[in-house]
Amino acid sequence: MSRFFTKTLAQLEPYTPGEQLKIPDLIKINANENPYPPAPGVAQAVAGCVDGLRLYSDLTEAKLVAAIAKHCGVAPENVVCGNGSDENLLLALRAFCDQTHPLAFADITYSFYPVLCDLLHIPQHILPVEQDFTIDLTKYYGLSGETIVIANPNAPTSLLQPVAAIEEVVRRNPDSVVIVDEAYIDFAGAGATCIPLTQKYDNVMVVQTFSKSHNLAGARLGFAVADPALIADMNRIKFSYSPYNINSLSEAAGAAAMADEAYFGKTTAAILATRTSTTARLRSLGFTVLPSATNFVFASTDRMPAKEIFLKLRSRGILIRYFSAPQRIDNWLRITIGTDGQMDALVAALKEILA
């Protein structure tokens, strides 16, 4: 860092994103992206707003908020949008945490939470997951004076908690905001989302993204659903730091993607079918595969160290995610569910590697 860089952030360890390999014909199943293109209506929606780019975007994001509210069955006052889900997490942490209000979260979860805490000087209360990677949510009761974030389903473990278990956390922390990060919830089946809790409790916020189930990772769109008072708090931060946070093109893309429930249903179902078959095939190759509620699987085998499998797949042009962090997951692999064809190639390569 330069001699001008603030000493208060000298220890900052920036988030390490998944590898961006530029190889022709790469099978890229390392970043939990959707293998299917955006909904057919997205192209026209985007084309329709190019001339209007000379004007600032709508800082209330009214069209996008309306589409999200309709999809989620809530009111527009329950919704705020972010430039990616990461921005909503930033707004929430800035609004509901500070140096005397820690953020509580699991040791094995989305690795961006500790990065944001470091940036914002927020103390971290880290709660280890169990030996089998499940989360014992009774350990989250009575965390007075803390804000809580629970990724559900969790990443990279892919495991889901039932709404009732999360509701107990919300109920037993009435003076804390409980953030439920539902980036992968649309792959968890009906009734898995905690959005209904936002209509019942004033201290729960559900964060979702367009990056996975709505095929728009490149558009950078996320949203949060909560009691209107919490949404107003989020907007208070947003207007102090990036009033026009969503660009017009992404707003149009997101609204069109969210309106096409049929395409959403079809592509999500295709991913779930491929997940079922991939899980079975990996198990037959000797992998332990956790029961996934996401668009990826978390797998491990005694047949070869995870890092070696990762590197051998990589040399064959198949990119999956390996976590070298000194955690309990250093013999596990995170594999995004791609198309059936991509999974065929993966399984064939694994057979060769493990032969």
Add this chain to the structure above:
Amino acid sequence: MSRFFTKTLAQLEPYTPGEQLKIPDLIKINANENPYPPAPGVAQAVAGCVDGLRLYSDLTEAKLVAAIAKHCGVAPENVVCGNGSDENLLLALRAFCDQTHPLAFADITYSFYPVLCDLLHIPQHILPVEQDFTIDLTKYYGLSGETIVIANPNAPTSLLQPVAAIEEVVRRNPDSVVIVDEAYIDFAGAGATCIPLTQKYDNVMVVQTFSKSHNLAGARLGFAVADPALIADMNRIKFSYSPYNINSLSEAAGAAAMADEAYFGKTTAAILATRTSTTARLRSLGFTVLPSATNFVFASTDRMPAKEIFLKLRSRGILIRYFSAPQRIDNWLRITIGTDGQMDALVAALKEILA
């Protein structure tokens, strides 16, 4: 705010953006937007990346950075992009200011600086502009331990400082980062930009935007040019808070807009010609108009209070910017240069109002 909102930001006064009136046939000359649509190549560039939206955007923004570097005559290592210029200001303030390193800036300037300082708990060193709204940059010498931001041309005054005067500030503050906010520089004529200083000094950063001269306010794109060490500092913050800050659609739009130097030259020249004629017409109506180096004019008259003119124009469907803040500018109006037709309508309305 809700009972959960952090007490550390209870005093936050969010930035107030220009009014977003939704009136048919509105003449919107209140937000310094470009009256001309984006360059012709933007539509195709955007259409070409819709299918790829399923993938994350390029977190190095290589194509956009290359286009900017070429346009500015610098190396890619000198450039970082932001989700709007506001984000670059945020990254810079986070990187180069803290509770013991204040930000120095003028009392009459871009109103977002104090908002960001409040959000980030950065002390403000406010330097009043002169009675005639010029800035005496000798007052910026020797501000040891402070970061400095100078909007050049300044807003809303529209006044330009020569590069040599800013170079003196850079030279006389060798241990401070000097940020030159050049949002409007492309309307200031040849040789006005401080970008060449970034090749000579390690403590100057130039911030520019696609919102004005590149007709892309809705795409939310800004960039900073500086010594590679300062750019690395900016990226250090970026990767801790929003690694994928630029979406793929805006990246493509920005690269296409920046590559079309002919369209840029033509639309900029058209705005300068309209500015010249508008300035003359306003003066003939009895307005004092500062000599503008921007795509707006800053004007005042003794014939009627500014607020009354603003409201009367508004009721005629013409929206300009009036600053009600209790500053020295409460009898001044900021008027964006639109098309010749829009300016005809403005002048006709002013003639009626002042008759």
